[in-house]
Amino acid sequence: xxxxxxxxxxxxxxxxxxxxxxxxxxxxxxxxxxxxxxxxxxxxxxxxxxxxxxxxxxxxxxxxxxxxxxxxxxxxxxxxxxxxxxxxxxxxxxxxxxxxxxxxxxxxxxxxxxxxxxxxxxxxxxxxxxxxxxxxxxxxxxxxxxxxxxxxxxxxxxxxxxxxxxxxxxxxxxxxxxxxxxxxxxxxxxxxxxxx
Amino acid sequence: xxxxxxxxxxxxxxxxxxxxxxxxxxxxxxxxxxxxxxxxxxxxxxxxxxxxxxxxxxxxxxxxxxxxxxxxxxxxxxxxxxxxxxxxxxxxxxxxxxxxxxxxxxxxxxxxxxxxxxxxxxxxxxxxxxxxxxxxxxxxxxxxxxxxxxxxxxxxxxxxxxxxxxxxxxxxxxxxxxxxxxxxxx
Numbered sequence: 226x227x228x229x230x231x232x233x234x235x236x237x238x239x240x241x242x243x244x245x246x247x248x249x250x251x252x253x254x255x256x257x258x259x260x261x262x263x264x265x266x267x268x269x270x271x272x273x274x275x276x277x278x279x280x281x282x283x284x285x286x287x288x289x290x291x292x293x294x295x296x297x298x299x300x301x302x303x304x305x306x307x308x309x310x311x312x313x314x315x316x317x318x319x320x321x322x323x324x325x326x327x328x329x330x331x332x333x334x335x336x337x338x339x340x341x342x343x344x345x346x347x348x349x350x351x352x353x354x355x356x357x358x359x360x361x362x363x364x365x366x367x368x369x370x371x372x373x374x375x376x377x378x379x380x381x382x383x384x385x386x387x388x389x390x391x392x393x394x395x396x397x398x399x400x401x402x403x404x405x406x407x408x409x410x411x412x413x414x415x416x417x418x419x420x421x
Numbered sequence: 422x423x424x425x426x427x428x429x430x431x432x433x434x435x436x437x438x439x440x441x442x443x444x445x446x447x448x449x450x451x452x453x454x455x456x457x458x459x460x461x462x463x464x465x466x467x468x469x470x471x472x473x474x475x476x477x478x479x480x481x482x483x484x485x486x487x488x489x490x491x492x493x494x495x496x497x498x499x500x501x502x503x504x505x506x507x508x509x510x511x512x513x514x515x516x517x518x519x520x521x522x523x524x525x526x527x528x529x530x531x532x533x534x535x536x537x538x539x540x541x542x543x544x545x546x547x548x549x550x551x552x553x554x555x556x557x558x559x560x561x562x563x564x565x566x567x568x569x570x571x572x573x574x575x576x577x578x579x580x581x582x583x584x585x586x587x588x589x590x591x592x593x594x595x596x597x598x599x600x601x602x603x604x605x606x607x
Binding site for chain 2: 232237252
């Protein structure tokens with residue numbers, strides 16, 4: 226004999242005639258979700274994300290490459306522009322700058338302003354460009370050390386080592402290869418010594 | 422092609438057709454399950470009017486939820502669950518169940534309620550319908566549908582203790598109704 230639980234569970238009744246018409250009317254009004262369209266929209270959504278990512282990557286790489294090309298161009302143009310005469314002039318000028326700083330601190334503000342076109346630079350320091358092109362302020366004392374670093378008997382070997390290290394960093398830098406760079410100053414100064 | 426495949430689509434075809442919004446498939450799905458689900462509605466509802474409302478609401482939910490059907494259980498079981506939940510939601514809108522702190526353990530022997538087995542389905546239904554709405558919900562969910570007290574508590578927004586108490590009281594009331602009927606018939 227079927228248990229009352231099963232009887233209740235399997236209980237069926239005929240719904241009223243109008244039940245289906247009401248449901249179908251509501252279905253037409255609400256337009257039940259259509260999975261294929263949903264799938265399509267999902268596919269479109271993923272496609273849009275992929276396309277957007279590609280565009281971002283493309284634009285990013287384009288800007289990166291153009292920036293790199295420009296910096297390379299600048300670098301090569303800087304290298305090309307400096308002729309032997311200009312190099313000599315530059316050496317002389319930088320030597321003058323350094324010696325002026327060392328021997329005549331009072332004039333350094335004027336020298337800095339004329340040569341580096343910098344404004345609002347404290348009187349006690351000279352600004353040169355660092356390995357990444359950033360402004361680096363050096364004191365006349367450090368300038369002395371830079372000049373004497375390449376000499377056979379530097380005042381303090383420990384400073385000479387530090388400057389040598391910095392020099393290497395500066396030489397590996399692709400950003401700052403101008404005559405305002407520390408390494409350039411050192412190189413130009415030592416080259417000038419050799420010329421003399 | 423057999424006549425069956427022409428006139429009685431498979432369950433998966435029905436599901437696919439309904440998802441695609443095919444009105445014919447929607448009608449066929451309704452026809453296949455309407456009697457069973459109307460039975461569920463009548464068991465839970467207080468009156469026929471409520472049962473009709475739940476019937477309509479339940480089928481709309483079924484059509485809307487079909488894309489989510491994962492075929493992890495039986496399709497009929499999935500539809501039935503939607504109808505039970507819809508019935509409970511409908512009931513909860515109308516009646517506020519209060520938590521009963523006292524937990525009355527099941528003191529009524531199942532054998533006493535099992536006396537219902539000998540009755541016809543309509544008579545059983547009439548007896549169960551004499552229960553108060555709160556008792557009827559818990560009785561249907563636990564005894565007929567097989568929900569745990571935890572599930573009932575979650576769905577009805579009551580504690581497990583209250584669910585157990587309601588069931589014990591429902592069985593007590595059923596026992597009295599059965600005894601009264603017996604004495605009247607003798």
